[in-house]
Amino acid sequence: MYNPTVARLTYRALLGRRRAAILCVLPVLLIVIAAAVRSFSGADDQVTANLLGGFALATMVPQIGVIAGTGAIGPEIDDGSIVYLLAKPVKRPTIIFTKLIVAIAVTMVFSAVPTFVAGMILNGNGQQLAVAYTVAALVASIAYAAVFLLLGTVTRHAVVFGLVYALVWESLFGNLVPGARTLSVQQWSLALAERIGTNGLITSDVALPAAVVLLTAVTVLATWYAGQKLRTLKLAGEE
Template sequence: MYDPTVARLTYRALLGRRRALILMVLPALLLLIATLVRVFDASSDDVATQLLSGFALATLVPLIGVIAGTGAIGPEIDDGSIVYLLSKPLKRSTIICTKLFVAIGVTLLFSALPVLLAGFILVGASQQIAVAFAIAAVVASIAYCALFLLLGTVSRNAVVIGLVYALVWEALFGSLVPGARTLSVQQWALALAEKVTGSGVDVSSAVSLPTAAVLLVVVTVGGTWFAVDRLRVLKLAGEE
């Protein structure tokens, strides 16, 4: 389910000079804000949770997921170079799973790790806030990558669709329309953060933890399965 050659090519595509610079902007901004808050002695548990939930989980993680998830396969499909990969004796599931693993690794590096560091900068080990949001960022990253990798296989406008979901659906509708929160990866991840921090911290999710866990698994497994199926269709279309 993992091919080193595919992984190397995917890492090279995702971590090219221009894309790597884009990936570093938001994590650097998060760490800068966290450092300034701590330097000016304005840090508290409430400030940390607001920054990590309102900026990190709501903006940083989904945007990094969009870049990594769609970038892992979308450009190859758009320019037709995916045909050369499909001509190799590789299972379609191996190609998708390898690209998903790479996308997740890149997303964790540029989102979950900075979230953990920002949490420790802000409040240290207080109330396990840093660890809780880092774990939330990990599970959200996995779901986002599976979802956006699937988008990369079905649409040439995957980046636009991903941005609409991340910035309009989750950030806008998710904050204004209660029912929309149920279909928000951010809220699913917050349910886990809420569990880890406990009742002493103002972290709350509109989705219960059992429901969030099921939805995270469904999106991750379902997105991966449909991406594999889509890749099989592309191959069949090329053969015809």
């Protein structure tokens, strides 16, 4: 199911100079803010939870997911270069699965790693906050990559729709509207973080069993449907 050639081409596309620079903006900003906060206010568990939850998990992780997920396949579909890949003797579900793995890996590296570093800067993993939010970022990366990879296969405006989802639904409604929280990847990942963190500093509106089921279902269904959509793409001369 995993094709090294497809993976290499996808990594090259995602980590090109321009896209890599974009991917680095939010992680660098998070670490700079963490260092500034620590220097001014010292180690504070509540401040750490607020920054890692409000900025890292609610804003940075979904936006990194948008860039990696849509960028793994969207540009190839938009410019038509996908036909060269589809013409190769590689099954289309294999293409989707490989691109998903690459998108997940890139999202994890550019979101979970800086989340952990920021947490250690802020309070040295007091109350297990750095580890808890890192786990949440890792889990959220999987679901976000799958959802935004699907968007890249169904619309030419995947980045726009992805950013609207990330900024409006996850960052705004997911934090402010009680009913919307149960349909938020952020809240599902927080359910795992809540189990790791201590002193009630991390809370989620979704129970852990439900969160695991929803994360799994969304990832599997998005990946399956992306594969189905790729099957419908026709090459010249195909019946």
